[in-house]
Amino acid sequence: MVRYSVYSEDDIEYASQLHKKAVAVLDSQKLPLTPINYSVLYSHVSQRQKELTQTIKDYLASGKLVNNDFLRELFDKYLLEQARFKDEMIKPFGNMIGKMISQVSEQVKSEEGTVAALNSVEFQLSSVNGKIEVEKVIADLGGITLKAKQEHQGLFEELNSAQQEISLLKNKLAASEKEAKTDPLTGLLNRRGLKQSLLDIEAPENTSCIIVDIDHFKALNDTYGHPIGDRIIKRVANEIQLHIRGRDLAVRFGGEEFVILLIDTPLEGAERVAETLRKKIESLQLVIKSNNTQLPPIRISLGVADFQANTHWEDLLKRADEALYSAKENGRNQTKVNRREGGVSA
DSSP states (O other): OOOOOOOTTSOHHHHHHHHHHHHHHHHHTTOOOOHHHHHHHHHHHHTOSHHHHHHHHHHHHTTOOOOHHHHHHHIIIIIIHHHHHIIIIIHHHHHHHHHHHHHHHHHHHHHHHHHHHHHHHHHHHTTOOSHHHHHHHHHHHHHHHHHHHHHHHHHHHHHHHHHHHHHHHHHHHHHHHHHHTBOTTTOSBOHHHHHHHHTTOOOOTTOEEEEEEETTHHHHHHHHOHHHHHHHHHHHHHHHHHTSOTTOEEEEEETTEEEEEETTOOHHHHHHHHHHHHHHHHTOOOEETTTTEEOOOOOEEEEEEEOOTTOOHHHHHHHHHHHHHHHHHTTSSSEEEEETTTEEEO
């Protein structure tokens, strides 16, 4: 994967071509020319990051419109994280290792000098004839040992400092990993977090999936603005968290879409959770405090499926998505279930 850069190696003519293509995509998707949107789409049309380009192609092929949230996720995943990881983790770690190597190298030189000095003392001892000469040799030996002790203390302090830096870097790495798996707006897992979490679930039997989509969210965004749209997403996310248990997973899958994995919950239980969540969210009375405007009821569509033997997680998500599609096609604000036999039903 290529590290993000401003692609300063592009000549003017080539950069101009990429600029026109990136702006054309933004126009076709009715998106603002923000730095983040432009950076992602410039990288996309340049095709330097194959995975990013393929992700956008798949998204467009699904019939969905690219939105600001989706591009921000791509920016964080493919452009920002790599540069920040190198600047915050790799560079300081490399500097620390360099300092340690330098210190140890100096210590090795010092040890060689100490050995040479001790050899000199040994030679002097073999040829001393009087008390004064012995006192001189002892003084020399005392000086050598004191110097060695001081230098060893310096190395110890340097290594102790390095150990503290290592601990700090480990904490930063842990925080960075958590941030990379978390949606910044809602605090839920993001797609990457879901993918990694699925690796830790050993027995998916009796696990069900609910996919949630906020109905007519684009119209709400266009009418009331993005800040209100963000508040709606956060409120829906909060309600989702209130309706799951400790082992369950709640994910902001992208934009106004959420995924809920209910561990050790059969299909009937998941359907009850979905309907309870739908009714609760529809009953919310949200008000814009700045002008005391009451928002219309927030309605959601939900698709439910359960894990089937000898299949993969992708199959579970696909079947739940099919149920969600049916819910939206049949009028929205409802729950559809993809049963083991008979396909999708109410």
